Amino acid sequence: MSDQISAIQLLIQSLDLVGTAAFAITGALKAIEHKSDIVGIIILATITGVAGGVLRDITFGTFPPLAISNPLYAATTISAGVAMFFLYRVIQKHWNLLLKFDAIGLGVFTVIGSTFAYQIVGLNFLAMAFAGLITAVGGGILRDVFVKEMPIVFVKELYATASFAGIVLFFCLLSVGLDLYSAAVPSIVSVTLLRLLAMKYGWNLPRPKI
Amino acid sequence: MSDQISAIQLLIQSLDLVGTAAFAITGALKAIEHKSDIVGIIILATITGVAGGVLRDITFGTFPPLAISNPLYAATTISAGVAMFFLYRVIQKHWNLLLKFDAIGLGVFTVIGSTFAYQIVGLNFLAMAFAGLITAVGGGILRDVFVKEMPIVFVKELYATASFAGIVLFFCLLSVGLDLYSAAVPSIVSVTLLRLLAMKYGWNLPRPKI
Amino acid sequence: MSDQISAIQLLIQSLDLVGTAAFAITGALKAIEHKSDIVGIIILATITGVAGGVLRDITFGTFPPLAISNPLYAATTISAGVAMFFLYRVIQKHWNLLLKFDAIGLGVFTVIGSTFAYQIVGLNFLAMAFAGLITAVGGGILRDVFVKEMPIVFVKELYATASFAGIVLFFCLLSVGLDLYSAAVPSIVSVTLLRLLAMKYGWNLPRPKI
Numbered sequence: 001m002s003d004q005i006s007a008i009q010l011l012i013q014s015l016d017l018v019g020t021a022a023f024a025i026t027g028a029l030k031a032i033e034h035k036s037d038i039v040g041i042i043i044l045a046t047i048t049g050v051a052g053g054v055l056r057d058i059t060f061g062t063f064p065p066l067a068i069s070n071p072l073y074a075a076t077t078i079s080a081g082v083a084m085f086f087l088y089r090v091i092q093k094h095w096n097l098l099l100k101f102d103a104i105g106l107g108v109f110t111v112i113g114s115t116f117a118y119q120i121v122g123l124n125f126l127a128m129a130f131a132g133l134i135t136a137v138g139g140g141i142l143r144d145v146f147v148k149e150m151p152i153v154f155v156k157e158l159y160a161t162a163s164f165a166g167i168v169l170f171f172c173l174l175s176v177g178l179d180l181y182s183a184a185v186p187s188i189v190s191v192t193l194l195r196l197l198a199m200k201y202g203w204n205l206p207r208p209k210i
Numbered sequence: 211m212s213d214q215i216s217a218i219q220l221l222i223q224s225l226d227l228v229g230t231a232a233f234a235i236t237g238a239l240k241a242i243e244h245k246s247d248i249v250g251i252i253i254l255a256t257i258t259g260v261a262g263g264v265l266r267d268i269t270f271g272t273f274p275p276l277a278i279s280n281p282l283y284a285a286t287t288i289s290a291g292v293a294m295f296f297l298y299r300v301i302q303k304h305w306n307l308l309l310k311f312d313a314i315g316l317g318v319f320t321v322i323g324s325t326f327a328y329q330i331v332g333l334n335f336l337a338m339a340f341a342g343l344i345t346a347v348g349g350g351i352l353r354d355v356f357v358k359e360m361p362i363v364f365v366k367e368l369y370a371t372a373s374f375a376g377i378v379l380f381f382c383l384l385s386v387g388l389d390l391y392s393a394a395v396p397s398i399v400s401v402t403l404l405r406l407l408a409m410k411y412g413w414n415l416p417r418p419k420i
Numbered sequence: 421m422s423d424q425i426s427a428i429q430l431l432i433q434s435l436d437l438v439g440t441a442a443f444a445i446t447g448a449l450k451a452i453e454h455k456s457d458i459v460g461i462i463i464l465a466t467i468t469g470v471a472g473g474v475l476r477d478i479t480f481g482t483f484p485p486l487a488i489s490n491p492l493y494a495a496t497t498i499s500a501g502v503a504m505f506f507l508y509r510v511i512q513k514h515w516n517l518l519l520k521f522d523a524i525g526l527g528v529f530t531v532i533g534s535t536f537a538y539q540i541v542g543l544n545f546l547a548m549a550f551a552g553l554i555t556a557v558g559g560g561i562l563r564d565v566f567v568k569e570m571p572i573v574f575v576k577e578l579y580a581t582a583s584f585a586g587i588v589l590f591f592c593l594l595s596v597g598l599d600l601y602s603a604a605v606p607s608i609v610s611v612t613l614l615r616l617l618a619m620k621y622g623w624n625l626p627r628p629k630i
Contacts (some may be wrong), residue, residue, distance in 0.1 A: 040574030060274030063481030271483030
């Protein structure tokens with residue numbers, strides 16, 4: 001049982017880095033499209049990849065943020081930035097694949113963020129929703145703001161929505177007594193799946209007529 | 211006397227929520243104008259309504275921020291977002307009324323922010339000015355940045371200025387020995403009145419000729 | 421020896437204020453170009469001058485931030501804003517001179533930021549790089565975002581790069597056993613010089629072809 005938890009823990013940590021890399025690559029892409037140089041690319045890749053987690057850590061008073069105390073995150077985002085610099089055309093060809101990794105990142109970041117709040121303040125929906133959403137969409141919002149675009153989370157197919165739905169599910173599963181890992185796995189899968197389906201079928205939430 | 215203070219305290223708390231709702235509605239409006247879906251509308255409403263207070267709490271090291279520990283704020287901003295989604299046309303017709311509530315919010319947020327710093331670091335003008343201004347204009351700045359507009363506080367009729375004037379008055383009243391509530395009420399009224407008059411008569415501060 | 425350290429300390433503190441003033445003036449200029457009134461000019465000058473340090477202090481859990489506890493910073497940025505309001509045309513004529521002070525600010529902010537992390541978490545490259553970069557470029561990023569421009573650090577001649585190079589040098593000098601002040605001086609000089617040369621000769625890092 002403890003072995004199984006370790007395996008799940010390792011899987012989530014690996015997926016966390018996969019998500020960080022995918023987020024970082026979207027940041028690097030935006031930087032390249034806006035004619036950044038290599039350092040600008042690496043900085044925007046890093047901001048996109050880690051800013052959500054950093055904002056979450058700061059909001060809940062955890063210092064220094066995980067992305068600063070654990071060098072794996074910066075190593076991942078810097079590698080992603082450098083890779084995009086050299087392999088821009090190649091990676092661009094596989095953009096649909098990247099969006100799948102981005103959807104995995106969205107799921108993992110959501111649940112890691114909610115878990116973070118859960119471990120600090122317990123089973124509190126508001127805190128878990130804030131922490132989950134900030135972690136999942138904070139980096140993407142900053143990325144879009146820095147290149148003068150309307151943040152995708154305000155306009156695109158079930159991006160924040162998928163994250164939010166996952167938080168609700170995660171909260172319910174914990175409420176009915178599931179342990180952290182048994183609740184985490186289906187929640188991550190739901191977010192990722194919902195986002196993938198929304199992209200595939202162009203699902204969008206209603207907008208008011210103006 | 212203690213009853214009177216309770217009454218004032220309750221009044222300020224109510225006005226705080228009125229201000230939060232008014233701010234949130236301006237955020238929801240911007241989101242709608244930029245074709246956000248319902249989740250984007252709720253998120254931008256929430257950011258506009260609570261980000262000023264969250265930034266203040268973070269800047270002064272209070273964790274978790276009030277807007278996360280007290281669910282009334284999120285309940286208010288989410289309701290405001292949903293209301294705007296369904297009642298966009300109706301609310302838009304009463305925009306002048308909304309701007310009055312917004313002016314009340316500006317006054318209450320200013321004094322609540324300054325009081326927050328006063329209770330942490332005492333009668334320190336710099337800290338009170340930072341906390342008051344961040345609380346009052348932080349949410350609006352983020353709202354405007356997220357929809358790619360020049361923040362209103364940098365360009366519009368005595369917005370930050372009204373807030374700042376209220377902080378100066380609040381500081382002076384506390385300096386001459388008034389208690390917190392006796393100083394708060396006239397300061398809130400001054401900010402709100404100054405902003406309302408500036409809107410009504412189109413008052414603007416001088417701009418350099420360029 | 422202790423006298424010499426005091427002299428260097430005083431020099432760095434003075435240069436810190438020179439840099440704060442230069443940064444603030446660039447913020448005031450952007451505000452003026454975007455038709456801000458006097459209060460908007462002062463606010464953007466202050467944000468540009470102190471936000472880097474405030475973000476650094478918040479990220480590492482130091483409350484309240486130095487710019488709030490030490491009134492010299494706000495006094496400097498407010499003076500810079502007022503000076504620009506009245507002397508816009510005069511200062512604009514000496515813009516090349518101002519960019520030199522800005523380069524000094526870049527160097528000083530970089531090393532002060534890195535030193536800050538060094539004193540909290542010791543000789544840790546990642547933490548020193550984060551703190552140095554946030555301090556040096558955080559204010560400029562916010563300034564550009566608030567006036568809806570692509571942040572200069574993502575696109576311009578060795579701006580973040582000069583800062584980063586200085587952090588690497590600073591880290592190496594500390595690693596080989598130099599004391600803080602002996603390491604600080606050449607690091608500051610390197611950043612400033614690299615930035616000045618990059619401006620003079622139009623050096624830019626490579627960009628990917630798209």
